[in-house]
Amino acid sequence: MAAIQYTDRGTAVRVSPAGRALTEAVLAALDAPSILNTQPWRWRIDGDTAQLRADRSRQLATIDPDGRLLTLSCGAALHHVRVALAADGVAAEVAYLPDGDDPDLLATVHPAGAVERGAQAQRLRRAMSIRRTDRRPFADQDVPEAALDRLRAAAAARRRSAPGAPAGPGRRRRRRGPRGRRRARGPGVPGGARGLGP
Template structure:
């Protein structure tokens, strides 16, 4: 391995850990094996109540894969991705190997720059429509990674989805186990390397029933604010389903989020209907025929908010000690 590679890998891994994850749990581990990086699911950081099947955790790891690949590309390195979860090693999600050199594009550079600016925005968005050209770019971003982005305001699904978000939120609020899990990961100090600090919470909403952030992500010290009444909602889909599709969906979702950041847009997650048994089935049924839904996003124009911290890449990365022997 020549002298360029450690620097390129260091930058790529620093970008990988900037990926989003539920409650900023950061459910990933990386192993550098020669000219390749393995991405492993960290079971200790999977939300046992909200995400018992680790679907959201695998999506997060897929987002980390996309950040890593984009950063290698802007350093002039080609990257090939193998998505690998299987029966033998179900937590080995992907291997990213170097594939010669390549000239980075202006789009690559824009996305790589957005990696370190993208963050979840739980605050009110402006009542300003996202223009058709920006929507087209977001849809194109999803397609380029083999997925699909479906905006809900163009269909009759919007009120049904909004109702399921509210119902799931209500059921989670009544669940002591969910509340305890959420409390463990949220309300942390601003400098916390994981979890969601209180400073990243949104304000109380003035009008009940709006679709915005989780009630558990409300900062009582911030004056209440009016949220947009009809936020732009979109779902991330893939044609297939299962563990490999979750990883692929994370790459799709992250390219959408990075494209949104590059377009000056903000985004947050509405994961509640995917986390509650019974509600999840109703939610997925709404999109039967389109594909498997992996994420529900709220997109719009928002004011800058504080970014949450991440654990250093070195803390979650190991070197392969011997060939063909897993290091995690």
């Protein structure tokens, strides 16, 4: 299946400005970082709406059985779409987990008017285009407190702009573990298996 699916017949001939902006943003997001470069998402563009869908056929069941890394990867793709739209001067309205009966529909994106093409969005868009995976080990250095403060402030601002987004049905399921069972505290290996008794 293609990474981008159009639902309108004749889309290549009559593309609305909103559809064109979404298409360009989705194309910019195709190289978003993902778990082991699986790109476990599919975009569906229907008129002035882009749907972000989880692609379970690309889920790595052995290292990601509950789909958490798949969801994080899809979040990176959504972030890239939002950045690309902002860099093009288009405001984005995002609905997270819009259909409770369809857990693979992670978000819908609608253009919502114009915004100023800010320098920050332009810098992020350029960074997206040159980002590469680096699997070298991290340096054995502490992260400077000023950098941590900036990250905390950005995370807090993001939570304020998307109230309720982190607490969707998938989030509740992850807290309880697969099939609704409570997860045990600790390393996850029974004591008997480590020679420590039951």
